[in-house]
Amino acid sequence: MSKYLVLIYEDEASYAAMDPAGFAAVAEAHRAFMADNKDAVLAGEALQPTATATSVRKGVVTDGAFAETKEALGGYYLVEAPDLDAALAIGKQVPAGFGGVEVRPLMVWDES
Numbered sequence: 001m002s003k004y005l006v007l008i009y010e011d012e013a014s015y016a017a018m019d020p021a022g023f024a025a026v027a028e029a030h031r032a033f034m035a036d037n038k039d040a041v042l043a044g045e046a047l048q049p050t051a052t053a054t055s056v057r058k059g060v061v062t063d064g065a066f067a068e069t070k071e072a073l074g075g076y077y078l079v080e081a082p083d084l085d086a087a088l089a090i091g092k093q094v095p096a097g098f099g100g101v102e103v104r105p106l107m108v109w110d111e112s
Contacts, residue, residue, distance in 0.1 A: 001080045003042070003106040004087040009071040010099030012049050029095035037079070040090055044077035071099040 034041050050065035050072045065072060077094065081087040084105065091103040
């Protein structure tokens with residue numbers, strides 16, 4: 001089995017404008033996703049908005065996200081799957097109504 005990181009990129013402005021009922025529906029969609037994929041999901045978390053980010057580049061610390069983009073990294077799932085096709089099938093299920101996901105394999109370091 002291999003591990004993949006499913007990175008969730010979405011438009012933060014859409015979440016900022018969302019009412020509590022809409023946010024509750026998104027949270028429920030993520031709970032359902034995790035329940036449906038409980039054997040594959042090893043971890044997952046949402047991130048605070050990019051306004052809370054602090055970036056470090058070449059030792060210089062600045063407020064804000066690394067880059068300004070329309071869609072920002074809002075969370076992730078760490079999944080285990082037999083191959084990329086299986087990981088993509090899981091990634092397609094991630095609720096990302098205001099954007100999309102990126103599925104990337106974790107690099108395996110030779111431990112010998």
